[in-house]
Amino acid sequence: MYLIKFSFILFISNILQYLYSIIDIIFISHIVGDYGVVALGNSASLMFIITSVSLGLSIGGSIIISKYKGANDSIKYKQSITTLLFLSALFSIIILVLGIIFSKHILIFMNVPKESFNYAYNYIRIIFSGVFFIFLYSSISSVIKSSGKEKVSLCFIIIASITNILLDFLFVYVLKLSVKGAAFATVISQALSFLLSLYFIRKDIVFSIDIKIIKELIYVSFPCIFQMLIINISFFVINIMMNKYDVITGFTIGLKINTFIGMISWSIGEALSILVxxxxxxxxYIKIKNTVIFAMFFNISITMIAVIFIHIFAKNIISIFYNGDDKTINDIIFYLRVCASFNGIAYALMYVLDSFLIGIQKSYLAFINSFIDSIIFKVILSMILEISIGFIGIYISMAVSSVVPSIIGIIYFLMFIKTYKLNKY
Structure with missing residues (x-):
């Protein structure tokens, strides 16, 4: 089935893109130590909020582009590409200016440990300087994938990932630039990806922007942006809450490992939303129904296989990221036992059904679901449980957060089946 092939390519792409931060963590943990790891963890939670705008625009853009491609409307197809790139460039410039001005104040607000503060500040300012490339590459990548050329996008990511690894080795290990070197490696690699992908789609860019497409893109993208924002803001808040505990290093690395499991859902969800x-x-509509049902079962199966694998080989996997004291290793294992377990079933369901809603241009419903998951459970419930059981309460809140949204998603899907009278098919 095309969904499997498409999802697999997107999964490899996501893994390679995630290697940017993973390679940084590996080099920094071995050369700088725990303080550097905590700095990158805090910087990542901030950058996830920033890239929420880019990711939301890209998701919305891919939906509009896919729709016009499916309708064989070549004029609006090209106009939607140009519109997406214009909005991405505009937002990136705004965020670049705000980031340079307020990055230090934000890190102070985050209560970053003083031993890690300068590392985090140096890293984040360099990343902000390259936010233009990050935004534009994300948008162009969504264009390439929406046009059915996901293998081309994968090739660009492979080139950029190899570049990032080589530059990390040069800047961090050879030149001893510490976290600054890791940041430079990331920005240069993203810039390379942007230039290569821009050259590839040059013939699809037209100097014409349709106001109706701008409105349509905003209608679909903005709920996606807010959805991504609240998801990442919740992790931002949790990071602040976790900074006061001595398990922060274990939490940071555990979250990185758990993210690999999440990437399965992200990849299947991205493929599903484009196909829908x-x-x-x-x-x-019949094909939409059948594809969504298949995606649910497929995602749950693969996710649980990944969960079991990580639990069996936990110490081996941890050794890739961390070679320090036994306490931190046990902290990582404890995080995985709580936050990367059977809750993966609910997360897999939630992500597939939210992606389905985005695909049918009901992004606002996916936003509501994400609000329940991220704010009501991850943030508010964490604050309540932390009072009595400390950081364990935060972990429990993260583990159960997807249950209610997954049930709501199933209800939305059943309503779609009823609306289009698909019960017989």
């Missing part, structure tokens, strides 16, 4: 949008353009 394309089928909406073709008005093939």
């Amino acid at each position: 949008a394309k089928n909406m353009g073709e008005r093939n």
Whole structure:
């Protein structure tokens, strides 16, 4: 089935992109130590909020682009690409200016440990300087994937990932630039990805922007942006809460490992939303229903296989990221036992159904679901439980956060089946 092939390519792409931060962590943990790891962890939680805007725009753009491609409307297809790039450039410039001005104040607000503060500040300012490349590459990558050329996008990511590894070795290990070197490596690699992908789509860029497409893109993208924002703001808040505990290093590395499991859902969800949008353009509602059902079972199966694998080989996997004291290793294992377990079933369901809603241009419903998951459970419940059981309460809140949204997602899907009278198919 095309969904499996598409999801697999996107999964490899996501893994390679995630290697940017993972390679940074590996080099910094071995050369700088725990303070450097905590600095990167705090910087990452901030940058996830910033890139929420880019990711939300890219998701919305891919839906609009896929719809016009499915409808065989070449003019609006090209106009939607140009519009997406214009909005991405505009937002990146705004965030660049704000980031340079307020980055220090934000890190102070985050209560970053004083031993890690300068590392985090140096890293984040360099990353902000390259936010233009990060935004534009994300948008162009979504264009390439929406046009059915996901293998090309994968090739660009492979080139950029290899570049990042080589530059990390040069800047961090050879030149001893510490976290600054890791940041420079990331920005240069992203810039390379941007230039290569821009050259590839040059013929699809037209100097014409349709106001109706801008409105349509905003209608679909903004709920996606807010959805990504609240997801990452919740982790931002949790990071602040965790900074006061001596398990912060274990939490940071455990979250990195758990993210690999999440990438399965992200990849299947991204593929699903694009396919659903394309089928909406073709008005093939039966195929949408069947694809979503398959995606649910497929995602749950693969996610639980990954969960079992990580639990069996936990210490071996941890050794890739960390070679320090036994206490931190045990902290990582404890995090994984609580936050990377059978809750993966609920997360897999939630992500598939939210992606389905985005694909049928009901992004606001996916936003509501994310609000329940991220704010009500991850943040508010964490604050309540932390009072009595400390950081364990935060872990429990993170573990159960997807249960209610997954149930709501199933209800939305059943309503879709009823609306289009698909019960017989």
